[in-house]
Amino acid sequence: SRAKQNSVDDFVSNILAGNIAFLSRAITLVESTNEKHQQKANEILDHCLPHANNSVRIGITGVPGVGKSTFIESFGKHLTAQGKKVAVLAVDPSSSVNKGSILGDKTRMEELVTDKNAFIRPSPSGSSLGGVAQKTRESIILCEAAGFDTIIIETVGVGQSETVVHSMVDFFLLLKLAGAGDELQGIKRGIIEMADAIVINKADGDNQKNANIAKVEFNRALHLYPIKESTWQPKVLTASALQNLGIQKIDTMITDYISLTKENKYFDIKRNEQNKYWLLSTINQQLKNRFYQNPKVKNALAKEIKDLENGKTTPFNAAKRLLEL
């Protein structure tokens, strides 16, 4: 394939020049499980790194049906209209199961897809959320090197995916719908705690009133938490992505957040902490990969699990024997 034929230098110079085709192919190398591809991807990443980091990274989560795609389309177009370059990535833990992905299997964000200042990439697939997330995190670096100044990471609230996305973004936005009261039911406490903003989407027409009620309720809930290290007081806004209502306010809010946290240094502190987290989780992932991909371990593990089922060994003994291989 062409991706194999181009040299690392070709990739790097083209990515730095903002060439989307090369960016896309480099991400494919990042996502590949082929060892040669991974090695090439690492070399490309090494050279892109000095040019990365200059972006605002925004995480967006919300349950299916909340209108994430429509919101990202509306918000993304608002940003590109200002001359910004917007990359949309996804962390979808389910994509490893159904081989599809949040963005990949749907014809959504139709306008943003054709916007030359936007780049949309479906979730990588993978056997573990950690693996999926690492690939996304490396893709962020490539997008930044290609000149994207706004990186949006989309995730559906499944398992621990919000936590993982929270650990790679500067600003974390929770999309909600207004319903018939009881807004707080069914939201994991941890997600409210992570949110820098809650945006109540589809606040238009008859929904407007419910949206305003929900806004009051969420505001109250957010005020129950201690002040964040960022000193930022999380906000609740209403919006209608479909009708492009409230989008400017969200943009302004995020800009305010970035100004505040750059001024009080929290922006850098948080990115530092995220880097440490990713250092350790990359190591832990690699330790597991190395171990379980060892053919000797693969064979012995199957046997030990069989013995375990037949009561011939115990978890600790089996582990000990496997670790001695």
Added chain:
Amino acid sequence: SRAKQNSVDDFVSNILAGNIAFLSRAITLVESTNEKHQQKANEILDHCLPHANNSVRIGITGVPGVGKSTFIESFGKHLTAQGKKVAVLAVDPSSSVNKGSILGDKTRMEELVTDKNAFIRPSPSGSSLGGVAQKTRESIILCEAAGFDTIIIETVGVGQSETVVHSMVDFFLLLKLAGAGDELQGIKRGIIEMADAIVINKADGDNQKNANIAKVEFNRALHLYPIKESTWQPKVLTASALQNLGIQKIDTMITDYISLTKENKYFDIKRNEQNKYWLLSTINQQLKNRFYQNPKVKNALAKEIKDLENGKTTPFNAAKRLLEL
């Protein structure tokens, strides 16, 4: 110390004879970070294993203030009065921080403590929940070998500790208080899903009415979940541990559960699944221990973290260099 002088055979024969002092000292070896102690602990465990497994393992969780200790004291005494031998262990993820433990730093369970058919052991301390839990799991084996037929594992609902305790018990019981309505607020969805029973404690005097209302509400919530693989329909009961009310019903319920699941084989299926889970998590824990306890890694890691803070390296590069040591 005496613990060092006694041979593995001494330990094993005394544990099998039900000697609490030796049991206690063996658990101390299990919890030790000293490599020689760990080796001795492993040998003792190996010899105890054929005598383990014949118990009912019950997990009990609930927020602070719900009356876990009083409940375990009342329930434990009810069991020892029938001639049962009850071991109470704890998994307290916070014990690594405050160096105390749920059971250790409080003079609670005063009567059970002096009961010759009861054995109470505070949570091991440790730097990770996984590590703490592994030690508890090994202690279960020692307690079973010492003839304890009922193992109660207590945990406070912090972080992932309920999930970890759920993965080592046959029956999982959630303790709750009745308040002024809104009983379901503030309970993580996952915990309700894990519960085989919810017991509303302090159901006495003026609280009785609220407890009955809460019972209806929890029952409704439990019925929203699909039928469990065990075919057991989770129950909601009320109790007053302080006044010894409702304790017999809880005992009967757990006995019913064990009969049902032993008959339909789920009891063994679940223990098998738990063994597999513990095999993998023991391996993963050991892989990390080996790596991070390597002195070369310790030194280099500190340097890489410093470089990371100064923007001189990236998480992936740093991880790669450390993994090549």
